[in-house]
Amino acid sequence: MSSRRHLSAAAAPLDDENLLPEILLRLPPQPSSLPRASLVCKRWRSLASDPGFLRRFRIHHRRNPPLLGCFVQELHGISFLPALEAPNRVPPGRLSLEAAHLCRFRLLNCRHGFVLIYDGTRHQFLVWDPITGDQHHLAIPAPFDKAAGILINGAVLRAVGDIHHFRVVCIATRGLSMPDGEAALACVYSSETGMWGNLISTTIPSGLDSRLYYIFDITVSTVPMLVGHYLYWTLTDCSSIILQFDLEKQSLALIRMPDFAYEAHIMVIRADGGGLGFLFVADYTIQLWKRKISCNGVASWWLEKTIELDKLLSLNPKKGSIMVLGFAEENNMVFLRTFIGLFALQLQSLQFKKLSKTESISHCHPFESVYTAETDVGGEHGRSELLNNA
Known part of the structure; x- marks a missing residue:
C-alpha cells in the first residue's frame, strides 16, 4: 500500500x-x-x-545553442553540412534553400538562427531562417547601390530573447577610384522599423597597404565576428587590419594586429573570457592572441595559446596546407580545411571531428541554433527522421 x-x-x-x-x-x-x-x-x-x-x-536555449552544422559555399551554390551524430544529426535536406539563381547567391553570415545571403541577381539581401523557412528580402541601401567600385558584405544578428526582429549590418569599402578617397561604409537595417538607418563611414588612412581597400568575398576574412556589442571583419586575408563596427554608438574604427600576422591565415575570434582575439595558422600551428587594454588605455596583443595541428590531427605537413574557413561563436569551434577534408576543432577541449572529405569548400559558416523538428520543418516527417537515426 x-x-x-x-x-x-x-x-x-x-x-x-x-x-x-x-x-x-x-x-x-x-x-x-x-x-x-x-x-x-x-x-x-x-x-x-x-x-x-x-x-x-528556443528562447530559453538561445544562449547555449548546439552547433547543428555549417552552411558551405561550393561551386554549385550553398548547401548544409551536418555536424552532429545520430540521433541528433539533422538530415542535410531538412535545411535546404530552394530558390532560382542559387549559383548567384553569396553566403555572408550565420548567426542567431539566421542565414544572411547576398543575391547578386536582384542586388539585395536575403535573410533566411532555415528552421521556420521564413525569408526576408531587403534591397541594398541606396548609397551602396549607387557607389562604384565597392563589394557588398554584411552581418545578421538579433537581441537576446527576441525571436521576432533582427538587424542587418551592410558594409563595404570604397576604393582608390572614388574621387573622395578611401573609406569604409556601413548601414544598419532594423526589421522592427523596416528601414535602413543613416550611412556611417570612416576614412582608411592612405599610409596603409594598397591591398586593404576591398573586403572581398573569396576568403574567410569576410566572416564577421560578434564580440559584445562590436562586429569585426578583417579587410583582406593578408592584412593586419581589423574593421570594427560599434552597434551601440553606430561607428566604425580600424584596429591593427601585430605585423607578424600579416601573411598568415587570420580569423578574428571571441577570446577566452570575452574580448577581441584572433587566430592564425602558420606552419601547422594555431596561435591564439588576445587584445588587452592597459589602465592607461594602451592596447596590446598577448599570446594566449599555441596548438600544434600536425600532432593533434595526425596530418603530414608535406602533403598540403591548412586554411581557416569559419568560427562558431557560441561553441568556440574553428573550422579547418585540410588536404584530407574539413575538421571542426573545439579550442578549449581540443576535441575535433571530421565533417567532410572534400577539399572544394571555399566558405564555411557555422549554424548554431535550436532545431525543433516536430512542427517547424516538416511536422511528423521531421520528427520521424531524427528518431529513425537513434
Missing part, C-alpha cells in the same frame, strides 16, 4: 499543468530531445508540438 502511495506522489508533479512545461523546457537543446519526449504520451506530445512552447524552448 505504501509503495502505491509513493508512486502516486511521484507521478503527481508531472500531472501539474504548470510544472510539466517547465520541466520539458529544461531538456537539452538537442534536435532529438522534444521528439523523444513526445513519445511518452499524448499529453507530452501535445505540449512538445505547441507553437507557444516551442517559442519558449
